[in-house]
Amino acid sequence: MNRRNQQLSKIHIAKKDLGLDDDTYRALLSRVTGQSSAKDLTPLQVAKVLQEFERLGWKSKQGRGKPKPAADKAKLVGKIEAQLAEAGRPWEYGDGLAKRMYNVDRLEWLDAEQLGGVVAALAKDAKRHGRRQ
Template sequence: MKKAPSNPNRLPLIKLIHVARRELHMDDDTYRLMLASMKGLDGATSTADLSVPNLVRVLEQLKQRGFTVRPKNAQQRPMATDGPSRKIRSMWLTLHGLGAVRDPSEESLAKFVLSMTGVAALQWLTGPQASRVIENLKQWQQRVELASTAAKEGV
């Protein structure tokens, strides 16, 4: 198939489509099948083959599947850098590395902390709240590691 003509609007659309794929946890085969099944794309299975109007159609299809575009300049709060916050973040990323946390982002961590403490940001946690989060993460990590060990031993 012939590559689509060069257009300065193509690259940002292609990047956004790939962000959508990642956020929707869409594997390569599923994504290519979605493209191939879309009417009007002439069986294209890659964004490299698509024109800007067709890239927009693909993005709309991904939005229908649950993707939401977030503005690039969305207000982000500064990352908490105190000791307990760094410990919490480190444990969160460790759990992600173990496969227990799907989304390692600061936003996801903030939602977890909010659900546990009612506080929407690490930097606003009191000492006892931070300790509660740390202890919960420790217990979670122990359960994950125990399950992993048991699975390896075939128990």
């Protein structure tokens, strides 16, 4: 799911969580952005709508927390954590790498050799995007 679809999903989740009917929701969109449909929103307008929902009391659910690896893998997981933080990416991104590279759903389920592969992939990504490794 791309970033835009994730943000639009958040808008619709917030609408449901706040119990807004369709007329109230569209009035809010119109008041905040001048649009009557979420599909017509620019990224800046999406951010404004989400900010308005938060002002109304909606709280976005956070992603999952840091994994708790075995002692022998803790150093590699720490390195992955630093690389993800440097890139501004969530833990779910690391889980996605584990899934694509090794067909394993979570980082903490990888062995040390596989974790090393994820570290290398994140280092290549950092180099590609001009970040420090």
